[in-house]
Amino acid sequence: MTSRSQDPQPDPGIPDLTAKVSALSRDAAAQATITSVLCQLQAAVGAEHGGALMLGPGNRIESAEGSDAVVAHADALQAHLGEGPDLTLLEGGKSLLVSDTHSETxxxxxxxxxxxxxxxxxxxxxxxxxDHVLGSVNLYSSRPDAFGDDDREVAEDLARRAAVTVSASITARDLPAALDSRILVGQAQGIVMERFDLSNDEAFAVLLRHSQSTDTKLRTVAEQVVQEYSVPAESA
Incomplete structure (x- = not known):
């Protein structure tokens, strides 16, 4: 009598791999949107080169996109030197013109x-x-006085409309992580509520207090609670 073959068991690594692939796809989609916006702005004002600096939490430069290595280097110099048009724009204003970098002061x-x-x-x-500053776009030319006020107005208008699309792509990229964090914190609250006989608000206060006292992100504290099913006694 022949034995029946066993049904194939699911690979436990597949869900994790699928999540990673999905995250990479969302990152690629957001990056593609930024690249598309950059190309449109370059074409609109006849710029030879273009670069975008994107901001993260606290208005820190988080990522950069450039049409070539020269532009990527030029934009990165702003963060390195602590000066440049993008950093000035963060302090206010919609746009800036540089007629000639040789004489720019x-x-x-x-x-x-x-x-x-x-x-x-x-x-x-x-x-x-x-509501939010997402970053800035720099459009370059190898010629002095290549851009005027008309070009600046066109770039401002396109950037204002493009910002909505870019914001939506970034939100789509970050939303799953934000939802995962909320679920994780909720699970940790439930554990703390059960262990210390606390209300929902009291349990959250315990997690938040431990996060602040140890200078640890709330998500990390929640992850530790869920994984280890333990909370430092002094936190309760």
Missing amino acids: RWPRWAEAVAELGLRSLVSVKLATR
Whole structure:
């Protein structure tokens, strides 16, 4: 009598791999949106090069996208030197024009370095929705005085409309992680409620207090509670 073959068992690593692939796909979609916006802005004002600086929490520069290595280097110099059009835009305003980097005095170190890269003029526009600053876009030319006020107005208008699309793509990328965090914190609250006979609000206060006292992210504290099923006694 032949034995029946056993049904194949699911690979426990597949769900984790699927989640990673999904996250990479969302990152790629957000990056593709930013690249598309950058190309549209370049074409609209006739820029030879373009770069985008995107911001993370606390208005820190989180990522950059450039049409080529020269632009990527020029934009990265702003963070390195602590000066440049993007950093100025974060303090206010919608756009900036640089007629000639050889004679630019607002950011002398950055302008000198960028001029040596062969980038002579640019228009920089803020990428922002009504509620959030997402980043900024720099459109470069190898010629001085390549852009005027008309180009700046066109870039401002396109950037304002494009910001909505970029914001939506970033939200789609980050939403699953945010939902995962809420679920994780909720699970940790349930464990603390059961162990210490606390209300929902009291349990959350315990997690938050431990997060603050140990300078640890709330999600990390919740993850530790769920994984180890333990809370430091002094936190309760």
